[in-house]
Amino acid sequence: MANSTAERLSRDEFFYGHKACAGCGGALAVRAALKELGQNAVSVLPAGCMSAVGFNFPQLCFSNNSIISTFAGTASMLTGIEAGLRARGYSDFTAVGFAGDGGTADIGIQALSGAIDRNDNIIYICYDNEAYMNTGIQKSGLTPFGARTTTTPAGANIHGNLRPKKNMFEIAAAHDIPYAATASIGYLPDFIRKVGKAAQIRGTKYIHVIAPCPTGWGIAPDETVEIAKEVVDCGLWYLAEYENGEFTLNHRPKDFSSVEAYLKRQGRFKHLDLSDIKTVIEARDRKWAFIEKNFSYS
């Protein structure tokens, strides 16, 4: 029984033996992307979950060339590595960064913007688990509305995080980047296809992949992939691409699954009341109205 996605990937494992939590969505995103890119990928990981779990001398869990960058410096280090290798005469490699939501949308956004502005030939992958998980679940710029984190506690007065996620996909696109995409590890073949496509495009590529964190989201370790699918199915996330100045929607759920069911199965949203959920649904509907108006559907 052939699995066309498995068939296209390298049989090598490039991220193995790491100490990520059981069921880690970020680890799956990194593993899948590296299997698509192959052994000449040079990965850059900032301070954060994936570097913390993968690089503790002498337990070094990447079989490809990999390096930790400063927290703010994923994109700038990618730029340097790409330029340095090119200067030394190499052309057959992919400089790829894996930064979390905080490392991308907060502390790393300046360097990312600079790299896109220069159109450096790199792939930047944001594995979005929607909070600073490595330091113990603090709010980031990509924490969704209503989520309980350790710095946005849910109580009688404030129901968790008050602000919606930054829209990093459209922020990247606004730079007129050659390629940007959203993805979810719940739709792994779509993510892998996008990584493969990015590797064929010159210039800066940005891929934003939802990668749930069982620990931070308050779900069981075996639910990671399921919930990453559900967030797309209920319309709170979407699979899309930006290329040649155009937005394309890759997947349109026939009917959205229940937002409430999606939220209520996660510990971080347990406290939300009907009014909060209504707010989430209204925001989703506004977003989809925008998508229907501005994205073509493939």
Place this chain on the structure above:
Amino acid sequence: MKPYIREKKTFTAAEIPEATAFEAGYLVSVNSGWRSIRPVIDTGRCVGCEQCYLYCPDGVISVQNGKAVIDYDFCKGCGICAKIFRLGAIRTEAEHK
């Protein structure tokens, strides 16, 4: 190719590299102790679809001779494989410690 367990696990001061640069994929410890549940492949039911291989966050499942095989040294027992494959070829049981 994948990271693998090495014989040499500790380093004297002289053996520690000058710079923060070392052989890629150098492992000195396993993760098997993390498991509270253990996924078990029913080879009779396994159809070699590779969904479990694809979705394993730890990459511990390979397909050999058309059947899934788990590297229990590094499986953390998250159970994603059992959920992904809906025909019941992977069941989970309590880990015996």
Place this chain on the structure above:
Amino acid sequence: MSKRFLSGNEAFAEGIRLARPDVISAYPITPQTIVVERLSEMVEDGSLKSDFIHVESEHSALSCAIGASAAGARAFTATSSQGLLYMAECLYYASGGRFPIVMMNADRSTALPWNIYGDQRDSLSQLDSGWIQVYAENAQEALDLALMSWRIAEDGRVSTPVMVNLDGFVLTHTYETVEIPEQTQADSFLPRYVTENRVDFDNPKNLAFSAGPDTNYIFKYKAHQGMLAAKAVVTETESAFADIFGRQYSGLLENYRTEDADYILVTLGSIAGLCRETADRLREQGIRAGVVRIRYMRPFPNEEIAAALRNAKAFGVLEKDISFGNEGTVFTNVNSALQKAGVRIPGYDFIGGLGGRNISAGDIEQIYTDIQNGTQSVNFIGIGGDGNGKQHS
């Protein structure tokens, strides 16, 4: 060899062109800008085959240089003042990772209050960042250090980044006649960078990793040893430099008439020339004055300073720095050197030139007088007992 009339910044850029860095990543800041402008022009006219990367901040400038160095390339950046402080995290990263990057720092005051002129509070605040720190006195030395610094940084015994400091405006923007070596000479002096501390597609590496309490201190110890090894490498490098270019430098510090001096002023950077002239004048008056110009603040010339001051009656340190609540950092370092060597002579700290304030020949004469007569431990030039400014003409 050709001669040109160049500013310190321009001379340094000429040295960088001769060193052929693969990657230059820099962000503009006064008074460093002329360096990056000249290097950009050299890339444009094809005389410098470097990838000039227009980063969006100093943090990215050094982060990018680290990435390039980790790729095995030769990487250069330049900054000043607030920019140096903004990239501070990356300073430690570069030295801890043993990436032999060279950076020029145009020494400039640090805000607040805002000020674009020269003092050395920016670089001296980063003495602990693990970089070799050298201070040039003139444009020729700046150019020569641009070349020598690479050879020192990339030496396998050292593998440590080098910060070459030029006093803002006083040196960066002052013109003098400079000898520019031929490229063939430079190439024979400075071989291509070869390292194992890099991305390697044949034998992949994991780089810039974590190390826990069991091994972390070993990495730190080795970085310390690498820095200490630079002492001998500086001497070797200067000797090789003299063989090829005919200019001999004096190692970690430069002594001027110290052998029989009773009163010695220790300083660093471009003010040293005025100190030497003053010492000469005092000698004519029968006062045995000498000058020690510290060239390298890291590695610190402990033994050399103790040897230079051992037979003096008293010494002073003139520095463009103050560590609030204590004293100038150079003074702290010099005192430590003397204490370790058992040299017990009176010493006084003179803080001057902050925010670009002029240090006059009269100020320096007064300093020598104060050293002879004794004064308070820490003295702000131009501030009398009532706190009012005064300048000796």
